[in-house]
Amino acid sequence: MENVTVFGAGSWGTALAIVLAENGHRTLLWTHREDQANEINIKHTNKKYLPETILPTELTATSDLETAVDHASIFVMAVPTKAIREVCGNMSKTLNKKALFIHVSKGIEPDSLMRISEILESCLPEEFVSDIVVLSGPSHAEEVVLRHPTTITAACKNIQSAEKVQDLFMNGYFRVYTNTDVVGVELGGALKNVIALAAGISDGLDYGDNAKAALITRGLAEITRLGVRMGGNPFTFSGLSGMGDLIVTCTSVHSRNWRAGNMLGKGLSLEEVLNNMGMVVEGVRTTKAAHQLALKYEVSMPLTSALFEVLFHEKPPKVTVDELMIRMKKREIDNLL
Numbered sequence: 001m002e003n004v005t006v007f008g009a010g011s012w013g014t015a016l017a018i019v020l021a022e023n024g025h026r027t028l029l030w031t032h033r034e035d036q037a038n039e040i041n042i043k044h045t046n047k048k049y050l051p052e053t054i055l056p057t058e059l060t061a062t063s064d065l066e067t068a069v070d071h072a073s074i075f076v077m078a079v080p081t082k083a084i085r086e087v088c089g090n091m092s093k094t095l096n097k098k099a100l101f102i103h104v105s106k107g108i109e110p111d112s113l114m115r116i117s118e119i120l121e122s123c124l125p126e127e128f129v130s131d132i133v134v135l136s137g138p139s140h141a142e143e144v145v146l147r148h149p150t151t152i153t154a155a156c157k158n159i160q161s162a163e164k165v166q167d168l169f170m171n172g173y174f175r176v177y178t179n180t181d182v183v184g185v186e187l188g189g190a191l192k193n194v195i196a197l198a199a200g201i202s203d204g205l206d207y208g209d210n211a212k213a214a215l216i217t218r219g220l221a222e223i224t225r226l227g228v229r230m231g232g233n234p235f236t237f238s239g240l241s242g243m244g245d246l247i248v249t250c251t252s253v254h255s256r257n258w259r260a261g262n263m264l265g266k267g268l269s270l271e272e273v274l275n276n277m278g279m280v281v282e283g284v285r286t287t288k289a290a291h292q293l294a295l296k297y298e299v300s301m302p303l304t305s306a307l308f309e310v311l312f313h314e315k316p317p318k319v320t321v322d323e324l325m326i327r328m329k330k331r332e333i334d335n336l337l
């Protein structure tokens with residue numbers, strides 16, 4: 001059994017910490033909020049993020065970063081993309097041994113256009129990083145804590161590190177596959193949030209199932225187009241971290257990205273939506289990053305570009321959909337890759 005620290009006690013960090021604790025690992029959950037650490041240690045709940053869940057008593061929490069870093073040499077990074085740099089920067093000040101970093105955040109940083117593993121590489125001291133593994137796939141925290149069957153992918157260039165992560169997390173309800181395509185797994189996990197926002201908008205406009213199937217299918221086409229151009233394996237995008245996560249996020253009421261899109265489709269402004277959510281909606285910043293990547297790599301991403309206009313230039317969603325429908329005629333398959 002291993003010592004593991006999970007950084008970030010939102011819904012996903014907490015759900016993964018429960019899986020690890022149930023698997024017998026000595027698991028410590030770090031949160032930047034002392035009141036939340038107290039709630040977890042005393043009441044064994046995390047009401048804001050997982051209101052119905054009772055946490056295992058073996059799972060403890062701390063808000064002291066040094067204690068969290070000292071506890072383990074396996075770290076799970078489960079803070080939103082926006083917070084990764086700040087948390088890693090602070091961790092670096094106390095790191096004094098080699099550690100395995102597992103990240104579970106699904107975003108791309110706007111402007112730098114870095115994937116999460118690239119951000120980690122850039123802000124952690126190289127001598128203290130044994131490997132970086134991404135864990136990603138169709139996995140809503142709300143269902144994992146109910147122990148509903150869930151499948152996910154652990155990806156690392158070094159397959160042994162991916163297998164180590166597979167062993168750490170795998171149990172009767174949480175099945176972990178391995179992959180060596182870090183680029184493909186990270187891009188699939190981040191870019192599906194863009195399409196989930198669009199699917200939410202479509203549902204908010206009451207456009208029905210045909211429109212949503214179109215968004216999922218053509219969304220996957222443009223994710224794959226960009227992903228392959230950036231070095232991902234085309235097959236990864238039809239796997240768990242690609243199509244699998246795209247389906248679950250576009251169709252589940254648990255998805256914050258879908259819910260945010262749904263409110264936009266019903267006429268709320270982006271500011272109103274984000275104030276309403278109280279949890280991270282990764283797809284907003286990732287839409288900006290994906291739009292920038294499409295320009296940089298000269299890849300056609302019509303849905304991403306349309307969403308960029310809705311989110312950042314207040315273009316009405318209905319007008320945007322009308323324009324998408326009547327734009328230049330295309331062949332379906334020719335320019336997929």
Ligand SMILES: NC(=O)C1=CN([C@@H]2O[C@H](COP(=O)(O)OP(=O)(O)OC[C@H]3O[C@@H](n4cnc5c(N)ncnc54)[C@H](O)[C@@H]3O)[C@@H](O)[C@H]2O)C=CC1
Nearest residue numbers: 009010011012013032078079080083105106140141279280
């Ligand atoms: N919720 C889910 O079912 C899943 C989420 N993810 C990904 O996991 C990542 C985290 O998501 P959630 O846990 O759902 O988010 P959340 O919104 O539920 O929680 C985020 C947590 O990060 C903390 N945080 C925010 N800014 C911080 C900062 N500057 N320093 C330290 N802590 C900070 C918040 O206090 C909160 O505890 C996201 O990238 C998300 O896409 C991936 C798979 C499933």
Ligand SMILES: O=C(CO)COP(=O)(O)O
Nearest residue numbers: 137138139140255256257
């Ligand atoms: O990535 C997720 C499920 O796999 C969670 O998606 P949301 O961030 O949209 O809730």
